[in-house]
Every structure is written in structure tokens, then in C-alpha cells.
Amino acid sequence: MGSRRPFHTVVEDIGKLIDDGVYPPGMRLPGERELATFLGVSRVAIREAKIALQAVGRLEARSGSAFYVSARQPLFSSIGTGAAALEVLEASMLIEADLAALVAKTITDEGLMLLEDLLVPLGSANPEVAAAADGQFHILIAEQSDNQAMMLVVKFLADMRSQITVQGQSLASTAGVRSATHRAILKAFRDRDPEAARKATRAHFQDILEWMLGSRETEALRDLEKRISETRERFSVCSS
DSSP states (O other), rough: OOGGGGGHHHHHHHHHHHHHTOOTTTOOOHHHHHHHHHTTTHHHHHHHHHHHHHHSSSEEETTTTTEEEEEOSSSSTTTTSSHHHHHHHHHHHHHHHHHHHHHHHHHHHHHHHHHHTHHHHHHHHHHHHHHHHHHHHHHHHHHHHHTTHHHHHHHHHHHHHHEEEETTHHHHHHHHHHHHHHHHHHHHHTTOOOOHHHHHHHHHHHHHHHHHHHHTTTTTTGGHHHHHHHHHHHHHHHHO
């Protein structure tokens, strides 16, 4: 049964062991056989998880097959998604802004009421409640498009955002407490204004991006400065 566990769960398990200090920075990770027995998974799953953790900067490969815990852990963690947090956020903004413009023309009165009902839980002090409401908010908008493919894409992006943490805080929960941008999107829908809906959605994700960058630690992100700068420029172009 262990070998059938979702791949991202294995990655998360190893990531948590690193976060908890079981495998501190600089330590050589146990061999595949030992880790596979400890986590109850196959050696193949361990091998793939190590590669994924190396890709997001949590592990370093040395001396052939040996893996060591990186001395400098990335601030933006996307364990379980296989994609960088900034890339997930960018994809969400690019896709969902145009989707909002489309939905502004077709959203039903019932759809508006369902979105309005989420405003209270979106402002909840409970991060889990806020995160769940944020995901539902975006999925409800996608459902109003009557496009099955778009619904699947938006749900997938929402799932990825729910797995991303920045300095231990869920990206989805931080989006949830930003109720002002949710209200702006809802107002654009009420006004049946496609361009306002597009801009409000871009502003929603831009706000989250600024929070992410504002949460950075200079030392931890020294190697990511170029990437962050490029992402800022791409968001700026998309928002113009």
C-alpha cells in the first residue's frame, strides 16, 4: 500500500523531515533502501522524490547518487506540486483574469449570490476556513463559464496554491484574508463589466505576489533575485 501513495505525499514527507530538523542542512540523506523502509514506499518513489526535492532546491546531489540537505532552503516552497510558487501564481493570474472577463458577461444571479456567501468565510481568522473559501471562490467563477476544461484547470491551480507555503503560511489562506480584492471582483461581476473583472482579478494575484516578495529574507533569496525581477516584469506587462 505504501508504494501506491501519491508521489507528492512522499516528497512532502521528506520535506517535513527536513523542516523538523530530523535531516538538518548539510546532512547526507539516508540511502534509498533505508528511506523506503522508513516511509513505507518503494525505492523508485524515493528516487523520484529526491530528484523533485533537488529541483526545488531542498536537496543537493553530490558524489554520484548521494543527496545532501541544502544549506540554504528556498523561501518559496512548492512541495508536492512540482512547480515554483511564483510560476503557479503567474499561471493563475494569466488564466483567471481573462476567465473573469468572460464570466462577467454570463454570470447568473445565483452565481453572484454564491460568491457573496463566501465573503464572510473569506475574511475568517481561521486560515483553513479562509483557504477553503478562497479556493471555492475561484472554482465557482470557473463554473460560471460553463467550460469543463476551464473548470478543471482552475481547480488544479487552486489545489496547487493550497499546497504552497511561504514561511510556513499557506498561500491560499493569505489570499483568503485579502477580502478587498475579492469584493472588487464581485463588484465587477455585479456591474457586468468584463474589463473591470479582468483588472480586479489581476490586482488580486498581484497583491498576493507583493505579499510573497515582501515576506522574503534577503539572505535566503539571494540566489532568486534574478528570477523575482523577471517575474515582476512579466506581471507588469500582463497588467498594462
